[in-house]
Amino acid sequence: MSDLVGKLICENLKALKPYESARRIFAGGDSESETWLNANESPFANDFNIETAHFNRYPDCQPQSVLVPYAKYAGVQANQLLVSRGADEGIELLIRTFCTPGKDSILICPPTYGMYAISAETCNVGIERVPLNTDFSLDLPAINAHQNKVNLVFICSPNNPTGTSIGKAQLQQVLEHFADTALVVVDEAYIEFDASNTWATELAAYPNLVILRTLSKAFALAGLRCGFTLANSDVIQSIMKVIAPYPMPEPVAQIAAQALSPKGLQQMSEQVDYLQGQKLWVKQKLSQLPGLELIGSDNANFILFRHPQKPALMDFLVKNSVLIRDQSKQVSLDNCLRITLGTQQQNEKLLALMVRFFTQQRELA
Numbered sequence: 001m002s003d004l005v006g007k008l009i010c011e012n013l014k015a016l017k018p019y020e021s022a023r024r025i026f027a028g029g030d031s032e033s034e035t036w037l038n039a040n041e042s043p044f045a046n047d048f049n050i051e052t053a054h055f056n057r058y059p060d061c062q063p064q065s066v067l068v069p070y071a072k073y074a075g076v077q078a079n080q081l082l083v084s085r086g087a088d089e090g091i092e093l094l095i096r097t098f099c100t101p102g103k104d105s106i107l108i109c110p111p112t113y114g115m116y117a118i119s120a121e122t123c124n125v126g127i128e129r130v131p132l133n134t135d136f137s138l139d140l141p142a143i144n145a146h147q148n149k150v151n152l153v154f155i156c157s158p159n160n161p162t163g164t165s166i167g168k169a170q171l172q173q174v175l176e177h178f179a180d181t182a183l184v185v186v187d188e189a190y191i192e193f194d195a196s197n198t199w200a201t202e203l204a205a206y207p208n209l210v211i212l213r214t215l216s217k218a219f220a221l222a223g224l225r226c227g228f229t230l231a232n233s234d235v236i237q238s239i240m241k242v243i244a245p246y247p248m249p250e251p252v253a254q255i256a257a258q259a260l261s262p263k264g265l266q267q268m269s270e271q272v273d274y275l276q277g278q279k280l281w282v283k284q285k286l287s288q289l290p291g292l293e294l295i296g297s298d299n300a301n302f303i304l305f306r307h308p309q310k311p312a313l314m315d316f317l318v319k320n321s322v323l324i325r326d327q328s329k330q331v332s333l334d335n336c337l338r339i340t341l342g343t344q345q346q347n348e349k350l351l352a353l354m355v356r357f358f359t360q361q362r363e364l365a
C-alpha cells in the first residue's frame with residue numbers, strides 16, 4: 001500500500017480481509033475442466049432471450065416486469081418488495097439504511113453466511129456474535145440479552161453452511177422480543193429447498209420482519225446478480241433512499257422476468273426436485289464412508305460433513321479438479337467441508353473420488 005493510500009483508506013478497512021468467495025479462492029478456474037461444487041450454485045445453465053432495443057436508455061430503478069411476478073411468486077404486495085444486485089446488496093443496503101457508522105451494531109449467529117459481518121465491517125458498523133446452540137438452534141436468552149444494543153438481527157434459515165432451519169416458535173420469539181428495537185432479517189436464500197418454512201406470509205403480523213431472497217440458488221442465476229428484500233413498505237421506502245439510481249441492468253431485468261414467468265417457475269421447481277433427489281442419494285452414499293459425520297441438516301442445496309482427515313481430503317479433491325468448500329474456520333465447524341449438490345454425473349465423480357481417497361488412506365495405514 002502506498003503512503004497516500006495508507007493515509008487515506010478508512011480506518012475500519014485497514015485490517016479488513018475481503019470476503020473469501022468460492023470464486024475468489026479458486027480465481028481463474030474453469031467450470032468446463034473443473035467440477036464446481038463449492039458455491040451453492042445450481043448446476044443448471046438455462047436459456048434466455050435478450051431484446052436490445054432499449055439499451056440506449058437507463059433502466060427502471062425497480063422494474064415492474066420483475067417486481068410484479070416476484071411479488072406474486074412470494075405472496076407479497078409489490079410495495080413490500082425491493083429488487084437489488086443479489087441478496088448481498090440487500091444485506092448491505094439494510095446495514096447502510098438502518099445502522100449509523102461508528103455507533104450502531106448488528107447481531108449475527110455463527111456459524112453462518114459470511115457477508116453479514118463483512119458488510120457491517122465495511123460500513124464501520126459493530127458486530128455482536130451469538131453462536132448457535134450445539135444443535136444449531138438459536139440461543140434465545142443470549143440473543144434477547146442484546147435488546148437495545150443492535151439495530152438488525154440477521155438469521156439465516158435455511159442456514160448456510162449448516163443446512164438447518166430455525167423453528168417457527170424460536171423466530172417468533174425473536175421477532176416479538178425485538179418488536180420495538182430492531183429489524184429481524186430472515187435470510188431465505190435457500191427457501192425453495194424448504195418452502196414450507198418461509199416467513200414471507202408473516203409480513204403483516206410483524207412490522208419488524210425483513211426477508212432476503214435471491215435468484216442465485218434454486219433459480220440457477222448466480223451470474224445474473226438479482227436478489228430481493230421483502231418487508232413492510234416503510235422499510236422498503238427507507239432503503240429506496242440509499243439504493244443506487246439504476247441498480248438493475250436492463251438485461252438482468254429481462255432475464256429475471258423470464259425466470260419468473262410460469263414456464264420459468266415450472267423449470268425451477270423441476271430442477272429443485274431433481275436436486276432434492278440427488279441430495280438424498282449423496283447423503284446416503286456419504287454416510288457409508290469411514291469416519292465421516294454428517295453435520296447439521298439438509299434443508300438447502302448442500303451437505304455439510306466432518307472428517308478428521310479434512311485437509312488431506314480437500315487437497316486430494318482439488319488436485320483432481322473437484323472443488324468443494326472448506327468451512328473449518330467457522331465456529332463449531334472444525335474439520336468440516338460443504339458439498340453443493342451438482343448433477344448426478346458431478347456427484348458421482350465426487351463420490352468416486354472420495355471412495356478412492358479413503359481406499360488409498362486404508363492402504364497407507
Ligand SMILES: Cc1ncc(COP(=O)(O)O)c(C=O)c1O
Pocket residue numbers: 039040085086087088089113156159160187189213214215216222225226227
Ligand atoms: C445465506 C446466503 N445469503 C445470501 C447469499 C448471496 O446471494 P446473492 O447471490 O443473491 O447475492 C448467499 C450466497 O451464497 C447465501 O448463502
